[in-house]
Amino acid sequence: MLTGGPALLLLPLDRQAIREPFLGERIVLEGPEVAASKDGDSIVISVNGRADQVEGGYTLRVGHDATLDLSYQFTCLTACEPRQIGMVLELPVRCDKLLWRRRGDWTVYPEFHIGRTEGMATAFRDPAWGTVPDRERPPWPWALDQNALGSNDFRSTKFAISDVALTDANGRGVRVVSDDQHQSSRAWVETQHDRIALLVAVYSNSGHEFFVRLHADPSEYLSLHPSDVIEDTITCRLIDAK
Numbered sequence: 001m002l003t004g005g006p007a008l009l010l011l012p013l014d015r016q017a018i019r020e021p022f023l024g025e026r027i028v029l030e031g032p033e034v035a036a037s038k039d040g041d042s043i044v045i046s047v048n049g050r051a052d053q054v055e056g057g058y059t060l061r062v063g064h065d066a067t068l069d070l071s072y073q074f075t076c077l078t079a080c081e082p083r084q085i086g087m088v089l090e091l092p093v094r095c096d097k098l099l100w101r102r103r104g105d106w107t108v109y110p111e112f113h114i115g116r117t118e119g120m121a122t123a124f125r126d127p128a129w130g131t132v133p134d135r136e137r138p139p140w141p142w143a144l145d146q147n148a149l150g151s152n153d154f155r156s157t158k159f160a161i162s163d164v165a166l167t168d169a170n171g172r173g174v175r176v177v178s179d180d181q182h183q184s185s186r187a188w189v190e191t192q193h194d195r196i197a198l199l200v201a202v203y204s205n206s207g208h209e210f211f212v213r214l215h216a217d218p219s220e221y222l223s224l225h226p227s228d229v230i231e232d233t234i235t236c237r238l239i240d241a242k
Helices: 210-215
Strands: 004-012 030-039 042-050 054-062 067-076 082-092 097-102 118-122 161-167 173-177 184-190 195-204 229-239
Touching: 004 054, 004 067, 004 195, 004 229, 030 054, 082 173, 082 184, 082 229, 161 184, 161 195, 173 195, 195 229
Parallel strands: none
Antiparallel strands: 004 082, 030 042, 042 054, 054 067, 067 229, 082 195, 097 118, 097 161, 161 173, 173 229, 184 195
């Protein structure tokens, strides 16, 4: 079900709070060395290389039981103030249903709150909601406001996930499991490439928008320096509806 990736994303902190979608660019390793081997019932693929920002690589362990474990380690070559750090996986655009469970800061959330601890969101709202003229209040909740990347509910970061899944209409797709809830996730539509991107982030902060920076804890903001190491393991399960 995966069609592309994984690729490292170092999304820089947007200190100017630009309102346009700010996704950053996946890091492409130059001339990577690729090796494959068999370990019991698993296939192990290792990729190592170098880019302007980092050097290092990742290992994919593909099990016979539809499991995929992705371990990565990169060493920074330049300084960076990140907004999010993680690996991006790519899925077919038909995998437009997002399901998640996560650890919340509160025990109760409103029904359509994008930060609720569990939920389901489709990439775009149901056309049955219709459209409204500019400057007229729409009948749908703010969570269903959308742009080309998807609805607010779909493309917002889900912090401290227990698990997150992207599936198609038949229930087939990919689930990421995070038992210790140290990871966050964010999905968005890339229409020009006919795909959906899923970021599994080992680090994510609140951003630098005006309201956020008035209330955010300064200690949550990380600075990366040359020789700093970025590493994590992502656990995936392929979902087959049969």
